[in-house]
Amino acid sequence: MPEHAKKIMPAINKPVFYIATGIIAVFLIIASLYSQATSLMLEILQETIIEKFGWFYLLSVAIFLIFTIGIASSNYGSIKLGPDHAEADFSYPAWFAMLFSAGMGIGLVFFAVAEPIQHYIFPPVGLPGTIESAQRAMSITFFHWGVHAWAIYAVIGLCLAYFGYRHNLPMSLRSALFPLIGNRIHGPLGDMMDIFAIIGTMVGIATSLGLGAIQVTCGLDYLFETGTGITVVLSLILIITLFAIGSLTLGLDNGLKRLSLFNLFLALVIMCYVFINGPTLKLFPYFIENIGNYLSSIVKETFTLYAYRSGAQLPEWAADWTANWTLFYWAWWIAWSPFVGMFMARISRGRTIREFLVGVLFVPALLTFAWMTIFGNTAIEFQAAGIGNLGETVVHNMPLALFDFFALLPWGSTFSFLAIVLIIIFFITSMDSGALVVDIISTGGEASPTVWRRVFWAIAMGAIAGVLLVLGGLHALQTAVIVSAFPFVFVMLLMCLGLLRGLRIEALRLKINLAPSQVTVAKSRASWEKRLRAIINHPKKDEVQRFIEESVLPAFTQVCAEFESKNIEVALHKSDESVGLEVSHGEEVNFVYRVHLKSYATPSFMFLDFSDDESKRKTYFRAEVHLLEGNQYYDIMGYTSEEVIEDILSQYDRHMQFLHLADQ
Secondary structure, three states: OOOOOOOOHHHOOOOHHHHHHHHHHHHHHHHHHHHHHHHHHHHHHHHHHHHHHHHHHHHHHHHHHHHHHHHHHHHHOOOEEOOOOOOOOOHHHHHHHHHHHHHHHHHHHHHHHHHHHHHHHOOOOOOOOOOOHHHHHHHHHHHOOHHHHHHHHHHHHHHHHHHHOOOOOOOOOOHHHHHHHHHHHHOOHHHHHHHHHHHHHHHHHHHHHHHHHHHHHHHHHHHHHOOHHHHHHHHHHHHHHHHHHHHHOOOOHHHHHHHHHHHHHHHHHHHHHHHHHHOOHHHHHHHHHHHHHHHHHHHHHHHHHHHHOOOOOOOHHOOHHHHHHHHHHHHHHHHHHHHHHHHHHOOOOOOOOHHHHHHHHHHHHHHHHHHHHHHHHHHHHHOOOOOHHHHHHHOOOOOHHHHHHHEEEEOOOHHHHHHHHHHHHHHHHHHHHHHHHHHHHHHHOOOOOOOOHHHHHHHHHHHHHHHHHHHHHHHHHHHHHHHHHHHHHHHHHHHHHHHHHHHHHHHHHHHHHHHOOOHHHHHHHHHHHHHHHHHHHHOOOOHHHHHHHHHHHHHHHHHHHHHHHHHOOOOEEEEEOOEEEOOOOOOOOOEEEEEEEEEEEEEOOOOOOOOOOOOOOOOOEEEEEEEEOOOEEEEEEOOOHHHHHHHHHHHHHHHHOOOOOOOO
């Protein structure tokens, strides 16, 4: 193998990469050669899933929402996503902004006007064009874009962050099964999970890209009469894919980061423009009432399948309503969840589980509700007042609705063009970041993206979007996402079970660690003079380093030698700032005991031996014990080697008790 290939290929999880690539390639080839047969096959699969398992989609999403709210409300909520001493990487405002930008995409632009108008003129129940249908239209829109969607993202994000940061497992979906099957996550079952995740993510992002391409084509034709044929759409996908590849080659900071920040700014500008030029004063009470209607109907909507009216005479538009809207959205969010969840996990290290879930579930949802209220209620106001004819546009050409909406406002052509720019940049950033996430999944969680692989995945996304549009446009996109996301529902349910098992084990560990240490008991019997010296002593760095070299390291060496004599695998790790040992327990959780040299500011209330050199008395140092779950915040400075050994054995005894209880 050539040298450059050796550097690339070892990072790939070959079964996952080749099988996922093979499935995608076979689909593209068959769909290209036999488009009618492929379209018919997808239709049959969709009808079967909806008829036989539509209830399962709705029930699963309800489980995800109940699961996330339950975890946030439980004692597990105080557990850190990372070691106990980890601090959040971002401030709350920055974190909230990034959470919103993760879920803010082409869909919000595509459906912001179209969905509320669609439900207003064609409600699933009741009479169209009434005050009640307007209220219900916004309630349904909130339902589709509210906490259910974010609960799906939260399940994936929480599993990735918890097992990745708390247990140092790969940032991969398979890691969530570690509490259930141990190291077998690296076998066929883990590979299968990642394959389903890749295929679902690819189709989910391709669906967004397809929606964006259709809407951009309609917008360009609206402004410049460029035409809307399939050739134009495919040419546009090709051109934007080339731009996305250019962004990929610039790297994360120069490409994706700058485009994302600009796009978030542009989206806020457009939202403020509509807010100012729409029925501004009415939008505040609309927003409050929309939230109230949403909350009062959320339980009923969550479990509504319209099963009791299936045999009744229905209006034509209501016959497939659940499939065309709710099931499509649930499948779309599920397909997107590895992409969005991975991003959320990466920006949430150091948060508690409760912070993460509350932040993910409610903050972005509120911002999404504001967006939908500003666009949706303004559009309904125009439709009810007979201003323009948005209803007819939504029925005959849904992607054009946004541009007809802007035409009813001042500077409509200018903001139609800005909306096109917004969609194109969303197209590029979705493809760019989606390629990154798929690449990470294909490597088993190794965050070492290679440009050629990301380019490959970006091209594949563009190809899938183009083929689906050829197969049947918007309907084909909806069909493909419902079919492709179905297997991943089972993966997500397994991940919930794995997370629950992991959190239960965490609770057992915490319970065991509440027992007093044997060394603590021994120290309590030490002379009061020695205890006082330990309490008021604030040693310098060289003193603690000398203590680690002379007392801690010999103790670790003796313990390691004893483990090895019992044929137990143990590793000794040493650096300038720490020394530690790790005892392997195969598929069970390893025992880790480290002593870290930590610096702290000297307390101002202590009676110190003041030095003329101010810099020498600004900090003092401690030899703190760290276990697998992080810093234990107690200092062993001054222990003898025998006392260090006693503390190691005390913690190891707790660990063995923990493994015993966890195995019950």
